[in-house]
Amino acid sequence: MTREKVIAWIKAAGVRALKTVAQTAAATIGTAAVLGDVNWVMVGTSGLIVAYKAAAAEAIAAATIIEKTVDEEVTFLFEYPFMNDVMRVVKEEEPEILEQSYDMDCRMTLRIRQSMMPKLRARLEKVETLRFE
Numbered sequence: 232m233t234r235e236k237v238i239a240w241i242k243a244a245g246v247r248a249l250k251t252v253a254q255t256a257a258a259t260i261g262t263a264a265v266l267g268d269v270n271w272v273m274v275g276t277s278g279l280i281v282a283y284k285a286a287a288a289e290a291i292a293a294a295t296i297i298e299k300t301v302d303e304e305v306t307f308l309f310e311y312p313f314m315n316d317v318m319r320v321v322k323e324e325e326p327e328i329l330e331q332s333y334d335m336d337c338r339m340t341l342r343i344r345q346s347m348m349p350k351l352r353a354r355l356e357k358v359e360t361l362r363f364e
Contacts, residue, residue, distance in 0.1 A: 302343060302344055302345060305343075310359075314337065316359070320354045320358070321339075327341065328340075
């Protein structure tokens with residue numbers, strides 16, 4: 232860099248530093264004035280506890296509760312003559328049917344809670360010709 236550019240950069244950095252100091256001072260003086268007006272003895276620990284309790288209760292009351300389950304998906308193939316066996320298991324275990332196609336080789340994709348998946352798989356494994364993808 233040339234000497235003129237270095238001098239210009241130093242001047243600009245100095246101006247920015249002075250502006251930052253002025254902004255910090257203004258914020259600090261305003262904050263000190265506000266905090267100085269608070270009667271800390273009156274607020275005390277019990278006052279803070281009550282304030283936090285009220286704020287937490289308001290936050291919980293205003294919150295939206297979202298319930299979700301952890302689900303798993305399973306896809307399998309089977310021959311059409313075993314449709315009744317498969318549909319009996321699906322009806323009794325009540326998984327969500329995501330995809331299904333019925334040809335000579337049928338294909339089905341199911342979704343069920345993770346905790347219920349072992350039972351569903353065990354029952355499906357007993358169906359002849361059924362194979363998992």
